[in-house]
Amino acid sequence: MAAKSFDKKSSKRKDSSDSKKRKYKKAGDASSSTAVPSNKKRALKAERQSHRKHATTVLSAKEIWNELRVKTNDKETNARLCAELHALLKGKFMEVAMQHDASRCVQGVLQFGTEAQRREVVVELCDGAGSSKKKANEKGGKGDINVAELCKIQYAHFVVLKMIKYSARDETCVKLIVKSLKKHMTKLAVHAVGARVVELLFATFPTKSTSPLKLELYGPQYALFASAVPPSDEKKSATPTLPTLAAFIASNPGKLEPTLSHLQTLLQKGLDKSLTGFAYFHSLLLEYTSIASPNDIRSFLTPALAEHSLHLLSTRAGTKVVCECIAYGTVKERKKMIKCLKGYTRSSLLHRDAYLAILRMCDVMDDTVLVNKMLLAELHANPNAEKAERDDGDKPSPILDLVQSETGSRLFLLLLVSKDEDDESGSNPGRDREQTKTAPRWQRYLDPYELTVLHRNPAVVENGETTPTSKKADETRRQELLVYLKDLLVEACINHTEEMMRSKPGSRILMEVCESFPSEELFASIIEACEDADAGEGEGDAGESSLSMLEDPVGHLTIKHMFISESKVNPESSEPSLARMFLCKFGKQLGDIASSNRGAFVLSALMQTGLKDDVKKALKSHTKNIAQLAKGSKDTKKLAGCGVLLDALKA
Numbered sequence: 035m036a037a038k039s040f041d042k043k044s045s046k047r048k049d050s051s052d053s054k055k056r057k058y059k060k061a062g063d064a065s066s067s068t069a070v071p072s073n074k075k076r077a078l079k080a081e082r083q084s085h086r087k088h089a090t091t092v093l094s095a096k097e098i099w100n101e102l103r104v105k106t107n108d109k110e111t112n113a114r115l116c117a118e119l120h121a122l123l124k125g126k127f128m129e130v131a132m133q134h135d136a137s138r139c140v141q142g143v144l145q146f147g148t149e150a151q152r153r154e155v156v157v158e159l160c161d162g163a164g165s166s167k168k169k170a171n172e173k174g175g176k177g178d179i180n181v182a183e184l185c186k187i188q189y190a191h192f193v194v195l196k197m198i199k200y201s202a203r204d205e206t207c208v209k210l211i212v213k214s215l216k217k218h219m220t221k222l223a224v225h226a227v228g229a230r231v232v233e234l235l236f237a238t239f240p241t242k243s244t245s246p247l248k249l250e251l252y253g254p255q256y257a258l259f260a261s262a263v264p265p266s267d268e269k270k271s272a273t274p275t276l277p278t279l280a281a282f283i284a285s286n287p288g289k290l291e292p293t294l295s296h297l298q299t300l301l302q303k304g305l306d307k308s309l310t311g312f313a314y315f316h317s318l319l320l321e322y323t324s325i326a327s328p329n330d331i332r333s334f335l336t337p338a339l340a341e342h343s344l345h346l347l348s349t350r351a352g353t354k355v356v357c358e359c360i361a362y363g364t365v366k367e368r369k370k371m372i373k374c375l376k377g378y379t380r381s382s383l384l385h386r387d388a389y390l391a392i393l394r395m396c397d398v399m400d401d402t403v404l405v406n407k408m409l410l411a412e413l414h415a416n417p418n419a420e421k422a423e424r425d426d427g428d429k430p431s432p433i434l435d436l437v438q439s440e441t442g443s444r445l446f447l448l449l450l451v452s453k454d455e456d457d458e459s460g461s462n463p464g465r466d467r468e469q470t471k472t473a474p475r476w477q478r479y480l481d482p483y484e485l486t487v488l489h490r491n492p493a494v495v496e497n498g499e500t501t502p503t504s505k506k507a508d509e510t511r512r513q514e515l516l517v518y519l520k521d522l523l524v525e526a527c528i529n530h531t532e533e534m535m536r537s538k539p540g541s542r543i544l545m546e547v548c549e550s551f552p553s554e555e556l557f558a559s560i561i562e563a564c565e566d567a568d569a570g571e572g573e574g575d576a577g578e579s580s581l582s583m584l585e586d587p588v589g590h591l592t593i594k595h596m597f598i599s600e601s602k603v604n605p606e607s608s609e610p611s612l613a614r615m616f617l618c619k620f621g622k623q624l625g626d627i628a629s630s631n632r633g634a635f636v637l638s639a640l641m642q643t644g645l646k647d648d649v650k651k652a653l654k655s656h657t658k659n660i661a662q663l664a665k666g667s668k669d670t671k672k673l674a675g676c677g678v679l680l681d682a683l684k685a
Contacts, residue, residue, distance in 0.1 A: 088126050095122055095130070095139040102142050116146040120154070127158045128179055134189040144196040152201055159184070159197070160210040181211070182218035185228040194231050202238045211235075212243055219250040223314070224303040233312045245276055251318055252279055253296035255289040280324040290325065297322045298334060305338050310345040316352035323355055328362045328494045332503075336363040340370040344378065347388035354487055357394040361492035362503055368399055372408045379412040383442040384435070390487050393448055397488055400506040402514040410518050431526035434533070443539035444479070446523060449516045450546040451476040453490070453508050479542060516550075523547050528556055532563040535583060541592040548612065549599055557612045561619050564593070590632040597639035605644030613643040617652075624649065625656035629663060634675030641682045650683055657683060 101107075102115040120143050123130055131140045144152055160181055184190040194211075201207035215222070215235070222228035236244055249256055256279065283290050301322060309315045319339075323331060336359040339346065343359070346352030360371060372395055375382065382388035392409060399405050416432035436442030455475045477485060493502045504511075527534060527547045534540030548556060564583040583589040593616075600613050617640070620627065627633035641649050653660070657680070664680050666672030 087129055091122060091126060092130060092133065092136045092139070095119055095136060098122070099139045099142050102146060112146045113148075116143060116148075116151065119143055120147060120151050124154070125158070127155055131159070131184060131190050131193045132179070132187065137189045137193055140193050141196045144193070144200050149204065152197075153204060153207055156197055156201055156204075156207045156210055159193070160214040181214040182222065182228075185215075185218075185222055185231040186225055188227055191227050191231055195234055198231070198234050198238050208239055208243050212239070212247060215247060217250070219247045220300065223251055223318075224300060224307060224309065226307050226309075229304075229307075229309050229312055229315075233314055236314045236317075249276070251300065252321065253293050255286075255292050255296075256282055278324070279321045283325045294322075294326060294330065301335075302338070305342070308342075310339070310342040310352075311348075313349050313351070316346055316349045316355065319346075319355045320351040323358045328492065331358055332362045332364065332494050335359060336367045340367045341374060343371045343374045343391070347382060347385065347391055350387045353387040353390050356391045357487050360391065360394045361398055361489075362494055365400070368395070369401075369404065371395070372399065372404065376408045377412065379409045380416070380436070383445060384439055386441065389441040389444060390484065393444055393484075393488060396445065396448065396515055397508075397511075398492065398504045400504055400511065402511060405515060406518045410515065413519070414522060428529065431522070431529055433522055433526050434530055437523075437526055437530075437534060437543045438537045438540045440539050443543055444484070446519065446543050447479045447546060448476065449512055449519060450523075450543070450550055451479070452512065520551065524551055524553070524556065528559045531559040532566065532583070535560070535563055535589045535592045536586055538588055541588055545592065545595055545599065548596060552610050552612075554610045554615075557610055557615050560593075560596075560612060561615050564589075564616075565619065584627055584633045584636055585630060587632075590636055594636050594639040597636070597643055601639075601642040601644075611643075613640055613645055616640065617645055617648055621648075621652055624652045625659070628653060628656055628660055628676065628679060631673040631675040634660070634663075634673060634679040638675070638679045638682045641679075646682075653679075653683060 098115055098119045102112060102119065107115075119139060123139060123143065127140055127143075130136045140155065143155055147155070181194060185194050197207070197211060201211065219232070223232050235247070277285075279293070283293065297318070301319065304310075304315055304318075319335070322335065326335070335355075339355070339359055340363070343356050346356050356371070360368060363371065375391065375395065378388075379392060382392050395409065396405055413433055413436070416430075416435070418435075431437075433442075433446075437446060453474060453476050480488070490508075491502055492504070493500045495501070523543065524547060527544050530540075531544070534544045544560075548560075581587075581589075584593065597613055597616075600611065603609065603611075624637060628637055637649060637653070660676050660680050660683070663670075663673045664676040
């Protein structure tokens with residue numbers, strides 16, 4: 035007891051001699067065995083460590099590791115030291131890895147050792163666990179030393195992480211590690227320390243190798259009754275794969291309740307331990323949503339994840355889970371989730387996955403005032419762009435980076451296009467014409483995955499009746515939210531017309547803004563962008579060659595689709611006309627424009643408006659030249675655009 039009391043008192047003191055790092059003495063030094071520590075605290079510590087298993091070996095191993103960790107070592111020195119360390123610890127890797135101060139020695143062998151040395155360590159830790167267990171049972175011990183136990187220890191789990199990281203390309207090591215972790219995944223997946231191992235395991239090893247381990251997370255029903263799906267006829271070389279959880283439940287409806295119960299228990303343990311930052315946990319949550327009913331998501335999942343939404347947005351699977359919770363959650367839970375997203379609207383819209391959560395919240399949240407306050411208000415100021423100024427002294431639009439982003443532009447397109455409007459033009463580049471003719475117009479800007487995430491009219495069952503989770507009409511909600519962004523969008527289109535016309539996402543925004551909020555100022559900026567680009571053709575800002583707007587791969591399509599969109603408007607309408615302004619500005623240059631392939635396509639679209647006769651009159655003297663360009667010659671290729679324009683002139 036005296037020694038313990040002295041230890042507690044001395045622990046509060048700070049000796050100046052301990053401020054410098056002490057180096058290990060070499061094993062060959064004769065004085066090392068007879069050396070006496072400088073104070074009683076160190077003497078007590080040394081005496082305690084001397085009674086541990088493999089004390090002498092660990093002391094020598096730490097001396098070698100202290101030299102091995104030096105970053106300035108060359109490959110030969112590291113190979114020599116690692117060989118010494120491997121020979122010293124051979125047969126003792128499991129016991130040494132369990133010690134908090136010696137675990138780094140085993141990690142050193144895995145990190146700096148050769149492929150053969152790593153394999154020996156992995157074999158001893160995985161296969162040797164069985165022999166260690168037998169010896170422990172014979173001596174009356176617990177006999178629970180195995181790789182799964184290493185995964186749960188704070189310091190020892192780093193050894194398993196190094197095994198996974200440096201042995202991922204060795205099939206033998208991969209099989210051994212996977213085999214040693216079987217029947218332990220359910221506990222490791224919800225363990226505070228073991229979760230790190232599970233995360234790296236699924237991220238590093240191939241899916242084919244880790245699929246048996248993932249089966250354990252879905253419950254005993256899936257692991258016992260799921261059978262491999264044979265490859266299809268088109269992929270004869272493909273190996274059989276296990277069915278998804280949703281496919282398994284579809285073929286075995288009787289296993290639904292036990293599987294849901296198992297997953298709810300497992301997920302609740304993980305949520306209690308704050309494991310929402312791990313990608314494998316996101317995948318597990320997504321698998322649950324694939325088989326759970328909307329009522330299960332509403333009652334169990336949404337309340338549990340409402341305050342952890344931000345952590346889930348880092349992955350594709352987690353984002354889809356958040357979108358499902360937003361779709362089926364109550365008003366109270368949606369408010370909790372939108373508060374978590376406050377301040378992260380811009381970064382989420384620029385993220386490859388997280389933008390879908392912002393879209394979903396704007397798509398189903400009835401309280402549009404709260405949506406503007408928590409999400410949209412952030413878009414009126416861009417801290418990163420406030421310092422940057424344009425050549426004319428004006429600051430760029432705060433949403434310029436968003437409208438030119440594939441993900442950020444989705445929000446504005448969702449609010450600009452009505453969901454009740456059908457797409458009859460079929461003129462969307464990048465989508466099949468047959469699909470765009472029958473699909474609603476707003477869907478032409480989204481890919482199939484986005485459409486599945488943003489499915490319309492989510493509903494739950496209450497008192498035996500199907501009740502939608504949102505009471506407000508989609509069109510009413512869209513118009514209310516668009517009011518908050520109207521001025522911002524129009525200002526961006528006027529001040530950054532040329533940049534948006536040359537950008538695919540920006541051109542989509544510009545076309546929809548022109549259709550929703552046409553104005554002479556906006557059309558004048560488009561004409562000015564075409565004129566400035568045409569005047570500066572041949573030399574860009576950095577001295578590089580640049581094309582005029584009518585020759586730009588994206589710019590000419592932007593103008594073309596604007597003309598096609600205007601062709602649906604009544605020619606006698608009092609609204610401003612982009613086609614009329616274009617003809618007034620470039621009427622004398624139509625012959626030059628028609629001599630290029632892309633320019634001819636633009637003029638053929640211009641003829642679809644109410645100015646067909648005027649265009650014919652302006653091109654009358656150039657018809658012969660257009661016909662020659664359409665046919666081509668030996669030295670020049672025939673221009674398809676001129677052929678289309680020639681047919682329009684003859685019609």
